[in-house]
Structure formats: structure tokens, C-alpha cells
Amino acid sequence: MNKDLLPPALAERVEKQEKYSDRIRGCLFGGAVGDALGYPVEFHSIDSIHAKYGSSGITEYEIDPASKVALFSDDTQMSLFTANGLLYGKTRSLLKGVASQPSYYVYLAYLDWLETQRGMSGAGGITWLSDIDGLYSCRAPGATCLDALASGERGSTINRINHSKGCGGVMRVAPVGLVMRDEDDMTVATEGAEIAALTHSHSLGFMPAAFLAHVVKNAVMAGPEVTLGVLIENAKETIQVLFAQRKHLEVFINLIDKAVSLAGNGASDEENIAMIGAGWCGDEALAIALYCALRHEGDFTSAVISAVNHSGDSDSTGALAGNIVGAMVGYDAIEEKWKDNLELKDTILEMADDLCYGCLVDPESGYVDEKWRDKYVRELVG
Numbered sequence: 016m017n018k019d020l021l022p023p024a025l026a027e028r029v030e031k032q033e034k035y036s037d038r039i040r041g042c043l044f045g046g047a048v049g050d051a052l053g054y055p056v057e058f059h060s061i062d063s064i065h066a067k068y069g070s071s072g073i074t075e076y077e078i079d080p081a082s083k084v085a086l087f088s089d090d091t092q093m094s095l096f097t098a099n100g101l102l103y104g105k106t107r108s109l110l111k112g113v114a115s116q117p118s119y120y121v122y123l124a125y126l127d128w129l130e131t132q133r134g135m136s137g138a139g140g141i142t143w144l145s146d147i148d149g150l151y152s153c154r155a156p157g158a159t160c161l162d163a164l165a166s167g168e169r170g171s172t173i174n175r176i177n178h179s180k181g182c183g184g185v186m187r188v189a190p191v192g193l194v195m196r197d198e199d200d201m202t203v204a205t206e207g208a209e210i211a212a213l214t215h216s217h218s219l220g221f222m223p224a225a226f227l228a229h230v231v232k233n234a235v236m237a238g239p240e241v242t243l244g245v246l247i248e249n250a251k252e253t254i255q256v257l258f259a260q261r262k263h264l265e266v267f268i269n270l271i272d273k274a275v276s277l278a279g280n281g282a283s284d285e286e287n288i289a290m291i292g293a294g295w296c297g298d299e300a301l302a303i304a305l306y307c308a309l310r311h312e313g314d315f316t317s318a319v320i321s322a323v324n325h326s327g328d329s330d331s332t333g334a335l336a337g338n339i340v341g342a343m344v345g346y347d348a349i350e351e352k353w354k355d356n357l358e359l360k361d362t363i364l365e366m367a368d369d370l371c372y373g374c375l376v377d378p379e380s381g382y383v384d385e386k387w388r389d390k391y392v393r394e395l396v397g
């Protein structure tokens with residue numbers, strides 16, 4: 016970005032945000048890496064993973080023979096659409112002065128994602144992602160997400176539309192912590208939950224999303240000096256206040272505590288992850304990811320490898336571990352081998368940078384980034 020072309024107030028803003036760029040890229044890209052590593056073994060037992068990849072399990076990307084890159088799944092697709100929806104809402108409110116809740120704009124973006132799964136190329140409404148051909152691919156999308164979005168009903172934490180506690184709610188909300196990083200912790204956690212509850216009505220489907228958004232936000236803002244243990248304790252405090260009335264709160268917090276305690280024992284990752292669960296549900300997926308991130312703190316590669324080698328939902332646990340560790344270590348610390356062969360890597364980085372710098376508008380000088388406006392608020396074009 017050429018800061019010299021910007022009005023001074025905006026150049027200053029860009030300069031201030033630059034320090035977050037590496038961790039925001041690390042979070043979004045890291046999630047995609049874990050997702051792509053785990054996607055080929057999503058429905059495999061640990062025994063069948065060992066039989067195919069050896070005793071260390073899957074430790075490298077499986078490259079798609081047709082496209083010659085590693086493919087990510089619905090977790091990354093939906094994370095990108097979450098980001099696009101949030102930025103659409105933010106831009107709209109800046110330029111038009113009116114705004115609904117962020118979850119409303121994310122819901123509209125998810126309807127665009129739904130169209131990509133139905134194969135209606137170019138049918139999308141509000142997102143620039145609708146123009147990316149590579150996103151028109153079905154990668155074992157979650158039935159709950161598809162059914163909820165196709166139902167025409169918009170779920171929320173108070174408007175139940177199903178009983179799902181699947182991990183499809185939490186696996187896509189990391190961008191909430193990235194976009195809303197200047198907001199207070201309670202607001203970020205609340206919005207994480209609301210965005211998961213668009214499709215997942217059980218509290219074990221949306222409380223983990225609140226937790227993840229909180230951890231991601233504070234990982235990005237605090238920087239490398241803060242430990243994951245501290246981030247987890249702080250998120251627990253917020254979640255216990257926010258969901259004090261929810262009957263599954265204790266189950267959720269107990270599982271997080273279990274993951275933290277297992278990370279400090281001498282057993283293997285495989286044994287410990289099996290003690291937590293399989294990750295098909297939101298609380299288990301988050302707890303497995305936190306366990307792997309804690310056990311391998313600061314070591315991106317080891318964390319994502321441990322997060323995908325088990326008998327459960329490997330791509331989602333890999334995506335979540337990648338989001339968390341990536342936010343903590345930053346993009347530059349991620350090994351090159353994970354960057355070279357990932358599909359749509361430029362799209363992921365473009366979205367990460369948009370999440371970092373936001374819409375550049377300066378009411379004083381009247382400056383508006385027109386390229387951004389045309390990208391994010393299509394109805395304002397022309």
C-alpha cells in the first residue's frame with residue numbers, strides 16, 4: 016500500500032494497523048493450512064491414517080492431482096465469507112451511515128456461500144468472493160450449515176432454528192476477532208456467538224465461537240508476549256459472565272479445563288485428544304485445538320499436525336488450531352512449505368490485508384478509497 020497517496024490522517028491510520036498485519040495474516044492463513052492438511056483425513060480413523068501415512072500420521076499436504084495444490088474445505092470457505100460479510104457491513108455503515116448487526120451482513124454473505132455450493136456460478140449478491148471461480152467447489156460442507164441457510168430462517172442465540180451443536184458454528188468465526196479487534200471483549204464474544212447461532216442453535220454450538228473470537232482478538236492485540244494460558248483464562252472469564260444463564264456452560268468450561276490440564280501431562284497427543292473427544296461438536300473441536308496449541312505453543316507446524324491426526328473432524332480441528340497458533344506466531348513464522356502449495360493463497364492474503372486495514376474513508380478531506388467501495392458495497396457502485 017502506498018501511504019504517500021493517502022491523506023495524512025489515513026496514512027497515519029494505515030501505519031498504526033501495520034503492526035497487526037502479520038498476526039492477522041497468520042490467523043486467516045494458518046486456519047486454511049490446518050484445514051487443508053486435515054481435509055483428506057476428515058472421515059478417517061487414526062488406525063486408517065496410520066495405515067496410509069505411517070506411524071507419524073499425515074504430516075504434509077496431500078496435493079490434488081488435477082490442480083497441483085492442497086485443497087481447503089468448507090471451514091476456510093466459510094471463514095472467508097464471514098470476513099467478507101463483516102467488511103461489507105462495516106463499509107456500508109461508514110459510507111451510508113446506517114448499519115444492522117454484523118451478524119446480519121454475515122448472514123447475507125453466507126447466502127452467497129450457499130450459492131457456491133449449489134453450483135450457481137456468479138449468482139452471489141453482495142460478496143466479491145462470489146467472483147472467485149475456485150470457491151464454487153463442494154468440500155464436504157456441513158449439512159447443518161446448508162440446511163439452516165436454505166431454510167430461509169435466520170438463527171440467533173435467542174431464536175432457535177435447530178438443536179445443532181456441530182463445529183460448523185465455531186470453525187468459521189476467527190475473522191470476528193480480527194475485524195472487531197478494537198471492540199471490547201464482551202462485544203467480540205457476543206458477535207462470535209451470534210454469527211455461529213445463525214446456523215447452530217445449541218449453546219455448545221455457539222459458546223465455543225464466542226470463545227474463539229475472544230482468543231483471536233486478544234492474541235492479535237496482545238502480541239507475542241502473552242501466553243495462550245492467559246488468553247484462555249481471560250476468555251473463560253468473559254464467557255462465564257456472558258452465558259451465566261446457559262445450562263451447558265459448565266460442561267463447556269469443564270472441557271476447556273480438561274484440555275488445558277491434559278496439555279501438561281506426559282501422554283501422547285493421540286491419547287490426550289481421544290480423552291477430549293472427536294471434534295464433531297463445537298466444544299470438542301475448540302478444546303482439541305486449544306490442547307494442540309498449548310502443547311505445541313509457538314510451534315505452528317507441530318500444532319497443526321497434532322490437531323489433524325485423530326479419529327474425528329480433522330479439518331475443523333486443524334483449522335481452529337491453525338487460526339489460534341497463526342494469530343500468535345504470525346504469518347512470517349509459518350514454514351514456507353505450507354505457503355507454496357495452498358489453493359487460493361492470494362485470495363486468503365488479500366482478505367487478511369483487507370481485515371487489517373479496513374475501508375479508508377476520510378470525512379475531513381472527502382477521500383474515499385473507490386476501489387474498496389466498489390469491492391465491498393456493490394449496490395453503491397455507479
Ligand SMILES: [Mg+2]
Binds near residue numbers: 088
Ligand atoms: Mg470441512
